[in-house]
Amino acid sequence: KAGVTQTPRYLIKTRGQQVTLSCSPISGHRSVSWYQQTPGQGLQFLFEYFSETQRNKGNFPGRFSGRQFSNSRSEMNVSTLELGDSALYLCASSWTGSGTQYFGPGTRLLVL
Amino acid sequence: DQQVKQNSPSLSVQEGRISILNCDYTNSMFDYFLWYKKYPAEGPTFLISISSIKDKNEDGRFTVFLNKSAKHLSLHIVPSQPGDSAVYFCAAGSSNTGKLIFGQGTTLQVKP
Numbered sequence: 001k002a003g004v005t006q007t008p009r010y011l012i013k014t015r016g017q018q019v020t021l022s023c024s025p026i027s028g029h030r031s032v033s034w035y036q037q038t039p040g041q042g043l044q045f046l047f048e049y050f051s052e053t054q055r056n057k058g059n060f061p062g063r064f065s066g067r068q069f070s071n072s073r074s075e076m077n078v079s080t081l082e083l084g085d086s087a088l089y090l091c092a093s094s095w096t097g098s099g100t101q102y103f104g105p106g107t108r109l110l111v112l
Numbered sequence: 113d114q115q116v117k118q119n120s121p122s123l124s125v126q127e128g129r130i131s132i133l134n135c136d137y138t139n140s141m142f143d144y145f146l147w148y149k150k151y152p153a154e155g156p157t158f159l160i161s162i163s164s165i166k167d168k169n170e171d172g173r174f175t176v177f178l179n180k181s182a183k184h185l186s187l188h189i190v191p192s193q194p195g196d197s198a199v200y201f202c203a204a205g206s207s208n209t210g211k212l213i214f215g216q217g218t219t220l221q222v223k224p
Contacts, residue, residue: 004155006155031210033210033211033212035212035214042214042215042216042217043156043201043203043214044214045211045212045213048209048210048211050210055209055210056209056210056211058211088153090155090156092155092212094210096210097209097210098144098205098206098207098208098209098210099144099161099205099207100146100158100161101146101158101210101212102158103148103155103156103157103158104155105154105155106153106154106155108153
């Protein structure tokens with residue numbers, strides 16, 4: 001069974017631009033969670049989607065948003081990029097959201 | 113408010129010996145805990161988990177111990193191998209959310 005995939009793997013943007021990242025969960029998994037990893041803050045939860053609905057949200061500004069499609073694939077969007085948004089963005093999937101989450105390889109975003 | 117803490121940023125052990133990684137948490141609502149292994153610029157890889165109704169779970173060389181009264185868990189790796197060298201994260205979750213709270217990570221180095 002294929003693992004979690006994320007595209008693109010690397011991205012360079014400039015301040016003020018917006019970006020969309022994509023995540024395809026493990027087949028059959030209905031929950032997709034997104035995390036941001038930075039050297040200073042570690043791994044922080046952004047939000048979780050289950051059956052196309054945002055079920056939980058972390059402490060991030062409204063510039064960070066997401067959505068989930070009927071096939072459980074998910075996208076996250078960051079608008080008006082800031083230098084501090086440079087990070088590794090990880091998505092993880094699980095059957096229901098509870099229990100083990102399996103992570104993708106991440107998207108490395110660099111904001112210049 | 114750091115709900116999950118890994119107080120040792122790094123640990124160095126000799127090949128063949130035991131590695132013990134520790135994690136403390138503050139939120140009594142957590143009802144499952146996981147350990148992940150991570151290499152730079154990659155997604156975390158799931159290692160082992162434990163439910164709050166258990167005090168021990170074993171999988172090959174990896175054993176996780178949970179002490180609920182002390183709000184403490186530990187990961188034991190026996191015997192340690194050079195390929196185990198990586199950053200280890202503990203994470204905690206509640207069954208009604210898809211949100212994991214991560215510790216800051218411990219870098220394990222296993223010397224040949």
